Amino acid sequence: MTLTDEVRSFNRFYTREIGLLERHLPASALSLPEARVLYELARAPEAGCTAAKIGRRLRMDKAHLSRIVARLRARKLVAGRVSEAHGKHVLLFLTGAGRKAFAGAEAGARAQIDALLMAVDACGRERLIKAMRDIRAVLGESGTVDGEPRLRPLQPGDIGWIVHRQTVLYHQEYGWDWTYEGLASRILGAFVERFDATREDGWIAERRGAIVGSIFLMKGDEPGLARLRLLYVEPSARGLGLGRTLVAACMARARALGYQRLTLWTNDVLVSARRIYQAAGFRLTNEAPHHSFGHDLVGQTWDLDLT
Template sequence: RLLEPLGSAERAALREALATAESLLGGLSRTAPVCLFRDPEPGDMGWVLHRQAILYSREYGWDGRFETLAMKICGEFMQSFDPEKERVWIAEMDDRIVGSVFVSRASDNVAKLRMLYVEPDARGHGIGRKLVGECMSFARRSGYTRMTLWTNNVLTAARAIYEKAGFELVDTNAHDDFGVPLIGETWERDL
């Protein structure tokens, strides 16, 4: 009854706050949470866009221009989706979305890893690493011989995942496209 008046956004915020409190207090459970990867369902792409815009604004001070770019990426992906060469994974724990990643076609031989994110309270469980692994496996099966991605220097956890997965930094470019000074980075690897 206490939670009945709360909408879905308020319930998500409450879950996030409780998970943060649990984490700060040492956790109530010592078992690792179960995370499932699934295909997107109606509404998931909007949710992914929504959460990334909020997270990157809160964590890094990025402005609405990031949301505009993310919206463009999601829209183009959905408009030209080719299931033989492209894929989205939605990471779900306890019936809620905690992360996602896309593979899109950059060229006939090159796949692009895009939009990797993991919710703050779900980090540290290897979800990002597993999502990147799924991308690489799918890209190989789909006939790609190389994978590329673009990220920013402040996304240190993601950068560490990419480096451990064998990606190499091939280009950097200073920019302030999201309202703060950043260094955009292109990473690539053979598959």
Template sequence: MATGSTLDDRIAAVRRFNRFYTREIGFLHEHLHDSGFVLSEARVLYELAQCGETTATELRRRTGIDAGYLSRLLRRFEERGLVARRASPDDGRRSLLSLTEQGRETFAGLDAAARREAGALIAPLTEDAQEQLVTAMAALENALGAGRLDPARIVLRDPRPGDFGWIVARHGALYAEEYGWDATFEGLVAQVISDIVQNFDPARERVWIADHDGIRLGSICLVRQSDEVAKLRLLFVEPAARGLGLGRRLVAECIAFARAAGYARITLWTNDVLTTARVIYAKAGFRLVAAEPRRNFGKDLVSETWELDL
């Protein structure tokens, strides 16, 4: 969220992007890809091509098209020989819809045209710029459809260029927004990351990035404190990914790695206000071993140390 922006500012920014996007993609043209099909018609053909055979109810769910309009559209497709309808063998009251051979050929032409237009749109960009664009588009998709995140598609991977900077930036921004912590916290995270990068021991240390189709949703680090003790650091889960068990999964990954690396104990440092993280630590078997009131990050907090014997 831009610093100092108002709700009206953000609404105006969304509308400005919509105008830009519809102009660049060509949504304002009467027919999509000069095909004779409008956008809603092309979308229905696309969904039928992906589903193979489906019902009108499922098409409404996948497209969001009004039931009456969808019914008329499907009737036109049947009349043109693009869609076939048959009674469901499980329920004779239900109809199953699918593309005919002519419908599949028509969709193939639309799909090829769409690929050409998308390719022409990004062709002037460098490969790095194309990657940035795809990442930004995925971020937009996930932000607006956060409830549709699929836990099964979240992978825990090693860091790539840019990930360490992201860890610092997201910690700084989110903890300021949610807890009112000042810039000294972001500075601490930057120092922790700097130490990890400068002194990294891949045999006994790891950093994990939680990734959903190219979008970073969380992170955690395990670093060597001594030959016997590992330290868990910088557990972070994006708000959009909370409630999916991702925090527990990241902590479990740390514990498994620490055991395999031969550590006898894991320690971590946190603060009392981080209630969700504290619950995760407790359920993973960590125990609170020390607590001390402290002034940290511009707030009066209770600093805590937790430990887990492996």
């Protein structure tokens, strides 16, 4: 099944589950487009909002929106006033009846979704939240201000998630088998077990509450040497400079902790990561072939002089 088929199949499932095929929304005499217009007016400034602005937000055809507004005004749910700032603009606003109708529709919609989620456990709810945020990020909200990735410290649950996601991504993108999961588990397990807050650190990149990347600073085997480990960026957050941001955070922290050198080990197939390391000033100091994760690979050591 292609991606297009998957999206269409999901749309058919979702529209059926939440009742979008019905003529009216649950517990309401409003159609979905009418309810969306009321929603935009309910969240608009107290002075009101123009139909043109609503149309841009909803990406709705002007003639279709005009007919909806006319119906809502005829039912006395919406009224209009001439803008004091722009005499040619008509500002729409909810009447008392409109606010009451919107409140009823909102309550009915929430009750419907609550009923749909009633049988979903806590783990399933977390999966739904992440999946829906990912869909929004991939399909069109990447340019918004709140879509900018942000770095935060490690929290409980992050380590297991990172091992899982890196293993899944490297399997999907490079065909690596599950033995990579063993390597990542050993690295991060040792990091947690022997964590030294005075010499080590880690960062999680979040975007709209979802984890989209990570990086770790770990102490090396000799004084003055630190290791950069397990950099990764989710496909949904690539192209935003997040990899460079994570590497820069690791380098800055290594300098602040007094390290003289920063080293890392990677594989030559991770081309994007290697470009980030090279742009940050790392130099390739060693490489050797090896067979790991079900493939013949070339391992590389890159070093950075922090002094």
